[in-house]
Amino acid sequence: MEKAGRGRYFEDFAVGQVLRHAVPRTVSGGDVALYTALYGGRFGVQSSDAFARAIGYERSPVDDLLVFHIVFARTVGDISLNAVANLGYGECRFRAPVFVGDTLAASTEIIGLKENSNARTGIVYVRSSGVNQRGQVVLEFVRWVMVQKRDPSVPAPKTVIPDLAPGVAPELLGEGCPVLDIANYDTTLAGSPDRWGDYGVGERIDHFDATTIEEAEHQMATRLYQNTARVHFDALAQKSSRFGRRLVYGGHIISIARALSFNGLANAFHLAAINAGSHVAPCFAGDTITAWSEVLERAELAGRGDIAVLRLRTIAAKDRSCEKFPGRRGDKGYDDGVVLDLDYWVALPR
Amino acid sequence: MEKAGRGRYFEDFAVGQVLRHAVPRTVSGGDVALYTALYGGRFGVQSSDAFARAIGYERSPVDDLLVFHIVFARTVGDISLNAVANLGYGECRFRAPVFVGDTLAASTEIIGLKENSNARTGIVYVRSSGVNQRGQVVLEFVRWVMVQKRDPSVPAPKTVIPDLAPGVAPELLGEGCPVLDIANYDTTLAGSPDRWGDYGVGERIDHFDATTIEEAEHQMATRLYQNTARVHFDALAQKSSRFGRRLVYGGHIISIARALSFNGLANAFHLAAINAGSHVAPCFAGDTITAWSEVLERAELAGRGDIAVLRLRTIAAKDRSCEKFPGRRGDKGYDDGVVLDLDYWVALPR
């Protein structure tokens, strides 16, 4: 029976450990089509080879979040099969575009450990990276997860909490997007006249659209990424969980929010970095997701006259409109219905 | 908040206006696979590159209705986000085959306007066309939709009702299908011995098969086309609509009916034109769709010894068999359960 893995427990991790994950994955045009069918994304660069070629790409790059989900999924079997919760993300950078035909593999270094006072769980901090078939890093990110202990009597490891940047500095952005012939970027075809310069810090946008989650959709998405966390697929076992039903993969909500954000941010075609992200509440089939965004910061990129970046905070909520911009109420947590709080950088044409 | 569009209202349209739509879309083999998974189409020309090559195509063309849905979806954001109902289609011609790798873009001219007597809604007549990356028109069609007014007090525009042909004349058909080596068309492999000459005017065919609609299926289909009409995706908002639930995109029913029609029309591989179409009743997840067809007319195509066309009327119904050919009862409307009445031309080998 030991040939079938049950995943690592808290006491199986050590700071400095590096794990090379199974299984490499070639990204196909079929993956891209499924991603469109699952989220309905419409960013021009990713939707049309002709649009992408006009501005200097050889063809449409693969959606950044599809790359994220594929790399993330590779880490699940080694890191988070026995996770209680995915607590947060940070220092996530998209460092090279990915195209159909590229093969992605992933590895992870354990960078921190902190046992919880109950001795039943602990927090594992990891830095993961995805590389293509040429060994080029396409994505790296840190995440921290609460993982069960197999045996509470095992002594706690030395606490190591990594020193994480509060966000990705603008100087580190731009690698994921080649220098573009931005004069050929057609904003009418892209769906909005609003370029980088048209957004102001503090501006809030209710993305207005909404999407209701179905079991078949989140399961197909999560399997497409080859994410194997059982909580998303096993209704029988979940019946006796605290939720009583299948849990939607948190990344599914991030992709829904990003697709909804097209309405208001149609030219924000490239996700350059994720500064911080947290899943405020779990989601289930039947939930209807809405989203709004606030512009936190604007930055130019050194030597780049083609694109510049906006730092956005996108909040997703369930079963309520985002007309009144639900969010964090200071120390009192979040407004009812908020499910996602994501702080990230997007690139737009100047 | 104005950056996120809510769509045009009746008073935002003017006859003669031309709208260039976002977002261009490259058609991939993944789109074709999803279309098969969603409808189960089996026409030999579209199913097999080898079959298509044997009769002179470079490879399988993309299913005509997939092209229709992709072009149609591009128009939704500018035309019908605030539509109450999609009233009808006409003058729809498939003018050039589309292949995997082609990029489709769309534009629309407003050709008619008529405010309703309630001053709350009006009918907008539009002619839309889809072009490929070489600027070649692949599809054009007229549709008319009832659209809400933002402000009932705005005066009505001058009524302009376009003069539409009752159907597409046979002389205009055939562009969408290259001249074929029809001697190499293998009817056994295609699934039926019945060629064009085997169908008689007045002949009725019950397609016998049936398919039950799931929420995940119609949502994935509609998002695949990048159709953004919120009524298909937002269960929460739809709760307070007159239907109480998500509405299935009408084109989804057309594609189901077309796939069902394979059983009885296996050699009708090319949809050459749609003369007229109306969605008689709305459809919802859980509905089981059946269909039957009648041959209305037969026509040869000038200079074409390879193919000829049948004018068909296909009726789709829900939650009942089509054994008794439900349809229109003169002036009294339709028999119970009828959801679609489609009048179109298909090409078959002679």
Place this chain on the structure above:
Amino acid sequence: MEKAGRGRYFEDFAVGQVLRHAVPRTVSGGDVALYTALYGGRFGVQSSDAFARAIGYERSPVDDLLVFHIVFARTVGDISLNAVANLGYGECRFRAPVFVGDTLAASTEIIGLKENSNARTGIVYVRSSGVNQRGQVVLEFVRWVMVQKRDPSVPAPKTVIPDLAPGVAPELLGEGCPVLDIANYDTTLAGSPDRWGDYGVGERIDHFDATTIEEAEHQMATRLYQNTARVHFDALAQKSSRFGRRLVYGGHIISIARALSFNGLANAFHLAAINAGSHVAPCFAGDTITAWSEVLERAELAGRGDIAVLRLRTIAAKDRSCEKFPGRRGDKGYDDGVVLDLDYWVALPR
């Protein structure tokens, strides 16, 4: 009405009859992506072109069971539209790898007939084969199905029961897998250190993971294969069936079990043959599937130092864990919940 087929009945079959099936099907990268989204398969050879190339493939071959389902589906319209039950499989050999771009066609010979004593149904034994566009046999298998008689008064045909091998002899295996540079097979990337030599006869593996079936998923899978058996799609007609609801295509369960088996058999990348298989009980949407496997036999392949084969028996069950290895209780049938009993050969690196 005769143009729309209703399928053959028992009295329409004769031993020796050969049927060339409609419709050929080109396999695309989109089909492969959908197959991943539907089952979540993770075998390295099929998941990564780079992994496949490292060991000598030109690129990833298509999953063997996807090939099986596509070939099987072609036979349904001619063989089993009026089947009461799919009774069993045997002598199934995967004889050549299939790659994206290949076109599959199928034909079937009737090799046996036995009318049941009730004179209302009979058993039809068939040998089907799938060929690629070069005429190379990629797959062959025998199956036997119970088919309805149209007219019970038609006299019974002469009983012919084919002499079937109890399993596929190891000498017949290996054609479906080219000779590989097995030194380049990276077991870490593949997800398990366990090679052929690490499995012992009698060893049992609980695959631990589980997946809950959704209507949209099994329908999309079955339509992807172009399997047209109405019982899978028509909820309305199924309401009055003995089950009261749509029946899941048996092959869907085989693919779920195979994907679950990755956890414990990550290096068993090629399905070389199916010796015997039976669907012990029907499955429906909502069922949660689990699986376990036993090693029945080990064999080397003549002249092959790269791979060797294990004969496995995989049991799938529903709505129960496989921790206690549910199976056959001698003559008393199966333990509660067992739905599939599959005896097959897989190839692993030595």
